[in-house]
Amino acid sequence: MCDTCGCNITPGNAQLAQRRNAQGVSAVDVLQGLLSENDRIAAHNRAHFEQHGVLAVNLMSSPGAGKTALLEATIDALKSELNIAVIEGDLETENDAERVRAKGVPAIQITTGSACHLDAHMVHDALHKLPLTGIDLVFVENVGNLVCPASFDLGQHRNVVLLSVTEGDDKPAKYPVMFRAADLVLFTKTDLLVAIDDFSTERAERSVRALANPAPILQLSARKGQGLDAWLEWLRTELKQLRVQNSKFRAHIPEPAPLFRTPIPRL
Numbered sequence: 001m002c003d004t005c006g007c008n009i010t011p012g013n014a015q016l017a018q019r020r021n022a023q024g025v026s027a028v029d030v031l032q033g034l035l036s037e038n039d040r041i042a043a044h045n046r047a048h049f050e051q052h053g054v055l056a057v058n059l060m061s062s063p064g065a066g067k068t069a070l071l072e073a074t075i076d077a078l079k080s081e082l083n084i085a086v087i088e089g090d091l092e093t094e095n096d097a098e099r100v101r102a103k104g105v106p107a108i109q110i111t112t113g114s115a116c117h118l119d120a121h122m123v124h125d126a127l128h129k130l131p132l133t134g135i136d137l138v139f140v141e142n143v144g145n146l147v148c149p150a151s152f153d154l155g156q157h158r159n160v161v162l163l164s165v166t167e168g169d170d171k172p173a174k175y176p177v178m179f180r181a182a183d184l185v186l187f188t189k190t191d192l193l194v195a196i197d198d199f200s201t202e203r204a205e206r207s208v209r210a211l212a213n214p215a216p217i218l219q220l221s222a223r224k225g226q227g228l229d230a231w232l233e234w235l236r237t238e239l240k241q242l243r244v245q246n247s248k249f250r251a252h253i254p255e256p257a258p259l260f261r262t263p264i265p266r267l
């Protein structure tokens with residue numbers, strides 16, 4: 001739970017959030033200001049990525065669903081074909097960035113402290129530390145959390161949401177905002193399906209479709225390499241489409257103007 005996405009507003013405290021101070025500002029105004037400032041910075045991030053022809057992919061899931069393991073397997077598979085960089089988000093530790101660097105690709109770790117999600121400002125700081133020239137794909141591994149990360153545009157082109165088979169096939173129904181935001185859903189750790197007899201991929205898929213999300217759903221095991229080909233093909237297709245679109249709409253995409261912060265109402 002955090003102060004910045006509205007996840008701490010409940011029916012019990014909503015009146016407090018709407019109460020205005022002497023300057024006429026309420027907690028809801030502050031939240032809206034933060035989120036619209038976030039969207040402005042996200043658009044700036046997207047312009048950075050597009051200026052360099054980079055596809056940016058935001059990986060979201062609950063803690064431990066296999067985001068970093070998928071990145072490791074993806075880097076192994078694509079290293080000789082595409083240049084990859086990674087922005088890692090965690091509350092604490094550089095562990096995931098170190099795992100990625102061990103695969104020979106640049107990784108910037110954002111340690112969020114108490115924040116349970118990444119926001120566009122953190123990603124902006126990180127992307128300016130990356131050598132974007134010559135990069136094809138930037139993965140952003142979000143903080144493991146099925147709630148708040150879905151509310152923050154980071155400037156990515158695509159959201160990929162992982163659901164591991166150990167979590168239960170009812171999770172899309174329980175976390176609808178996250179699974180509605182997915183452009184691709186991955187059922188991960190499928191090598192464990194033999195032991196987890198109550199995860200039904202059909203039920204999990206129905207649960208995504210019940211949210212009216214038509215996104216493709218792939219099943220894979222980063223550990224065993226099963227199902228990786230379809231994921232790699234999805235990435236190649238998305239990158240190709242981004243580059244075709246860029247060349248169609250803008251012959252030359254300029255570097256975005258420097259970012260200035262706009263004032264946000266205060267309580």
Ligand SMILES: Nc1nc2c(ncn2[C@@H]2O[C@H](COP(=O)(O)OP(=O)(O)OP(=O)(O)O)[C@@H](O)[C@H]2O)c(=O)[nH]1
Binds near residue numbers: 061068
């Ligand atoms: N059996 C199996 N285990 C996996 C697979 N992918 C990941 N794991 C294991 O699941 C655990 C968590 O994997 P990570 O890749 O660290 O998960 P994560 O989503 O990056 O975790 P956080 O960054 O902490 O949210 C590790 O013990 C992995 O070895 C898989 O395909 N099969």
Ligand SMILES: [Mg+2]
Binds near residue numbers: 068069
């Ligand atoms: Mg990780």
Ligand SMILES: [Zn+2]
Binds near residue numbers: 006007
């Ligand atoms: Zn939140």
Ligand SMILES: [Zn+2]
Binds near residue numbers: 001002115116148149
């Ligand atoms: Zn949060």
Ligand SMILES: [Zn+2]
Binds near residue numbers: 044124128258
């Ligand atoms: Zn910038």
